Amino acid sequence: MSITAAADGSALGNPGPAGWAWYIDENTWRAGGWPHGTNNMGELKAVLDLLEATAVDADQHLHILCDSQYVINSVTKWMPGWKRKGWRKKDGKPVMNVELLKDIDRALAGRSVEFEWVKGHSGHAMNEAADQRANAAATAFSRQQDPQVGPGYRGGGGAGASPVVPSGAASVPAAGSADEPADDLFSLFDPSPTAPAASCSTAVEETALVADAPGATDFAQITVREQALLGGRLRADPPSAAELLHPAFSEVGASGRRFDRDEILAHLAPLTDVDAEEFVADEIAPGVVLLRYLTTGPDGTAERTSVWVRENGRWLLRHHQGTPLGS
Template sequence: MTVVAAADGSALGNPGPAGWGWYVDADRWASGGWKHGTNNMGELTAVLDLLQQTADLDEDLLVLCDSQYAIKSITQWMPGWKRRGWKKGDGKPVANLEIIRALDAAMRPNVRFQWVKGHAGHELNEQADRLANAAAQAYAAGRKPEPGPGFGAVSAPAEHDFTVGGRADDDLFSLVDEPGDEEQVVALERSLLTGEVRSDPAAVAALLHPEWQEIGRSGRRWSREEMLAEIAPLTDRVELEVLDVQRLPGDLVLLVWRGVGPGSSTLRSSVWQRSGQRWQQRFHQGTPEV
């Protein structure tokens, strides 16, 4: 028999009031958070609390996550980080190290992970997302969230008192074990969402390859010239959630991310190409998430 649970995290502002939550069923769930944290802290802590509360579980445990960062941190990158003394490939400290080390101690052979698409109607994922977001909202309102019953007769552990180390960007850049080019690409992609850059056509032009093109979320095909003529600051703030970063042959990096704005989300992919000593976006595509 396998127990199936979903784990999720949420942060208002990233960093900001943050929450985590995991859900098995109406009788087995938990949530918590902090006054100040990041989305990735929430994602990792949801898994950590679930593992700790099911430490004596004889059955297999399948953990559903919509965060590639959480899954890859635990299943792919952690052994290398540990061998290097909890350092990444460039010698920099691993982000969220307190939580990562606690996860390393809590992991066991009968635990498996599976990625699920977020905000897509998956019942368990939606429940975990609701718990994490409610916890973040509670801290934003100055109150403690409902902790939940935990897992059966096992009492909930002490509060997870983790702190934000460094900039919020450090969490997103931890999506790749070998930072550098990928880190730059994520930062440049994020800059294209800022009013400071979007209000300066020259700044945008420097980031777009001469042969740049886009297929927008409406299906319209944009040329570089059309984009530079019409680009302007976004009406609403859009949060960038990294889903995957891949190196491609020929000095290319593929970035797949989710843009989350008020009432909608869009799946986006960008191809960045090294041009001399800098990176420029070569292609971009957006698809409304349903």
Template structure:
């Protein structure tokens, strides 16, 4: 019988008080966390503890629901290459969260497991239950109290190791922001086609990608935004400020964005790999004229430059 469980992580401040949880049903779940950690650490720890908690049923297939493409790709795609390189990325930099990844690498030996990506905060019952418990654990550590660890997995007893102490996050850096560099540095064959921007080189794809970048849900997904923005992305704001790729991604993570309309004005190809989209958005502050320059590299469109100006009447 296949074991189906959701695994999720949470961090208040990222890094900050962090929690993790896996959930099968109300009688079968576990949670924990640390006073200081990152969201990615929580996501990885949830998977690790789930593997450990079901080790006594290693012959049973394990199906893990996860809303983190980073975690899924780390475990199912990238770990073999990292191990061959001495746990280093394609650019030679050390892999983040190596302590947890090494433990997961050991825990999956001999296991029959599969992952399924589910969209976070989209009403998926198991994912929402795991997310609630991970956030509750992070909140408990923020308040200086012990979290509710849950009933655990039936039959696991003491065979499941105690929650692993939190690895030390990279100093003065956001784990998710650093991990975004991974995508621009990986070879094309290490990118997940299902998660990459649309590979279609037709101009029609650009309007949908532009709408995706305006989606409040997408803007909170730093990994997805990192895939849509070109490594050399720049934006000139209405004030004249030049925004870098990291500036924009940080702003997205902090803002409370609202959906806006998009009315296409022009869409044209400037050369075989470059296209210009101009459009109007209607927002709370008024009508805004926008232009986006998209580059088609490695089989995918990525936003290279953007500018927006309030429209005068």
């Protein structure tokens, strides 16, 4: 068996709002990007995400159609020498886009992968489909909108692809079976089986009374929402928690695995004895806020980062990641 896919990147201004996409067919494709990036970043990210998405079918040969000689030469010709030199070029200068290249190198391990160069903008159907989606993602970021991320890859018995995450988040394998306890939202801590449940209306209204109060700052609204997601009332009532999560929400859990919104909500459970402090918020783009803070609980201390986005006047959690801190 073999998988054939086109991968492409796009940047408006280069650097500027950037997008990436890979395409297999109308029901199997994915796209994403960044508010600021380069065309080469998009080209590499498209290949990386394709490798990660198809890892569920790692036993199949992967045929990647690519119009970037830079990507093909980087992966098939130059990378071995860069690695020997500590990811530096012949002149001793550091390799550009090294983190993406390192991730691709890891994702290629044990895979049968073939790259084929195709001329861009020449009517090649799959290349054009990937290019259009990458350009649409870059355009969305230029308008401060979320891009259309696509249905993802559904090989390997129907496993869906994980959602797009901000460029700074780790790229990791998908979660295990649905019966395996997930280290889901803020769950470095043991769940409490006895925390009281709350009705959907009660939990959401309780949050809204504070967060949406007249004159409340964006920082106050976001912090209250984040703290509500730590509380037993919302965590005991996933439908209420869902109202604070973006449709494309993703999380990188304590184990380094990535979870999508449905997986998180399926495993959401109350926590006990969790303290959150040292909240710091930074606006990284209009309508996008990075929130950082620390949590302490029975299993130790963790550094937390959350990305909140404003949509239709409401702040929604777009991505979360927790990193355990050593004792």
